[in-house]
Amino acid sequence: MQSSAVDGTGAAAAADRLTVDVRVHGRNVVVSLAGELDNDSIDLLRERLVDALGRPASDRLVVNCRNLSFCDSTGLNTLLTARRNAEEAGSTLVLAGLQPAVARVFEITGADSVFDIRPDLDTALR
Numbered sequence: 850m851q852s853s854a855v856d857g858t859g860a861a862a863a864a865d866r867l868t869v870d871v872r873v874h875g876r877n878v879v880v881s882l883a884g885e886l887d888n889d890s891i892d893l894l895r896e897r898l899v900d901a902l903g904r905p906a907s908d909r910l911v912v913n914c915r916n917l918s919f920c921d922s923t924g925l926n927t928l929l930t931a932r933r934n935a936e937e938a939g940s941t942l943v944l945a946g947l948q949p950a951v952a953r954v955f956e957i958t959g960a961d962s963v964f965d966i967r968p969d970l971d972t973a974l975r
Contacts, residue, residue: 866890869897876908877974883916886924894924898931902938910935911973915946920954932964941965945973 867890870881876951878901886894900909912928928944935942943965946954955961967973 857958867893869893871897871901872903873907874911874974877911878902878904878907878909879911879970879974881913881915881916881970885919886917886927887921888902888923891923891927894927898927900933902931902934902940907940909940909973910940911945911970912942913945913973914948914951915970917951920951922954922958925952925954925960929960937967943967943973945970948967 866883867882867886870883872879872881880894880897880901882894885889898910901907910931912931928942932942945967946969947966952961952966955964957968
């Protein structure tokens, strides 16, 4: 298990800052996010997504957003880039468990029509 947290200074984070957990489930890699995804925390997510996409024999990258409370345009753009990178690598990217505040960002921008969005992690792994 890999799990990390950052805040604007790079120090251990408070509960609202981003944490990222990466786990392998069969041929799927699950990246679970918790806290706030914004410009101050985006580097951690980028690093973990690059690692996840670099794993051999991965059919699907699932980004579990169940515990993600906030996502700004930086986060959205990073997820769009990861989706494109996954496709180029012959994989797919699925978002799971978007909370209402995060789902709203995807709705407003139209990104919800670009992503494969599932209601929860179990559904995304099927």
